[in-house]
Amino acid sequence: MEIRKVENYSEMSQTASTIIINTIKHKKSPVLGLATGSTPEGLYQELIHQYNNHVFSFKDVTTFNLDEYVGLGKGNPQSYHYYMKEKLFKHLDINMENVNIPNGTVQHLEKECENYEKSIKEAGYIDVQVLGLGLNGHIGFNEPGTPFSSSTHVVELDDTTRKANARFFTSMDEVPQKAITMGLTTIMHSKKILLLVSGENKAEPLARLINGNISEDFPASMLKKHPNVTIIADKSAFVALNSK
Numbered sequence: 001m002e003i004r005k006v007e008n009y010s011e012m013s014q015t016a017s018t019i020i021i022n023t024i025k026h027k028k029s030p031v032l033g034l035a036t037g038s039t040p041e042g043l044y045q046e047l048i049h050q051y052n053n054h055v056f057s058f059k060d061v062t063t064f065n066l067d068e069y070v071g072l073g074k075g076n077p078q079s080y081h082y083y084m085k086e087k088l089f090k091h092l093d094i095n096m097e098n099v100n101i102p103n104g105t106v107q108h109l110e111k112e113c114e115n116y117e118k119s120i121k122e123a124g125y126i127d128v129q130v131l132g133l134g135l136n137g138h139i140g141f142n143e144p145g146t147p148f149s150s151s152t153h154v155v156e157l158d159d160t161t162r163k164a165n166a167r168f169f170t171s172m173d174e175v176p177q178k179a180i181t182m183g184l185t186t187i188m189h190s191k192k193i194l195l196l197v198s199g200e201n202k203a204e205p206l207a208r209l210i211n212g213n214i215s216e217d218f219p220a221s222m223l224k225k226h227p228n229v230t231i232i233a234d235k236s237a238f239v240a241l242n243s244k
């Protein structure tokens with residue numbers, strides 16, 4: 001894993017956007033894997049900014065999001081569909097037919113997972129996958145204990161995750177119990193992975209990722225087995241590590 005220590009959130013976002021824009025410029029039909037949460041918001045703002053400066057176009061880009069809550073429709077402001085539209089897609093020239101986010105409102109969730117996995121495979125897998133880091137080491141919504149061999153599946157969310165995400169809802173009761181997430185093996189098929197980490201609250205999981213063992217108890221540790229991972233983390237996320 002390549003580790004890039006940057007000054008702050010803004011530098012983390014800019015560094016990630018440079019890598020993504022280079023991929024978009026140099027690949028004919030780039031496939032991006034996108035994340036939600038607070039961490040990538042700055043990256044999305046930076047991409048919009050560069051797009052407005054005519055640096056690149058999103059018209060040939062295909063995207064796959066990592067996850068979506070079960071039971072939240074596209075129009076629900078807490079859904080990841082809504083988040084992605086508001087924070088990125090509506091500002092760009094992306095063809096919405098090339099945007100893929102799991103649908104958590106269908107009756108047959110297992111079928112939705114199978115179809116999602118199939119679409120990623122048919123797209124030739126992901127060129128650059130953006131990831132955030134959950135407090136318990138989750139990536140996407142792959143909670144501790146998820147087999148490394150998992151493909152897109154339905155998950156029961158951990159209380160830690162529901163509590164951490166409750167800030168986006170009016171109360172903890174409103175946070176869905178389940179979600180659909182890309183699996184760990186799906187993520188590992190990505191050609192390049194960018195893990196973004198910012199803030200002191202991520203210092204412990206980051207230290208565990210860097211110094212700890214590879215174990216299904218800590219899903220992000222799987223990334224150590226991938227040949228092309230770049231961790232972009234800001235100074236505050238490094239406080240639990242004795243690095244210079």
Ligand SMILES: N[C@@H]1[C@@H](O)[C@H](O)[C@@H](COP(=O)(O)O)O[C@@H]1O
Pocket residue numbers: 035036037038039040066067131132133134135139140141161165
């Ligand atoms: N499902 C999302 C993940 O995709 C995200 O990367 C992570 C970290 O979120 P944040 O960036 O808000 O800390 O937790 C959420 O539960």
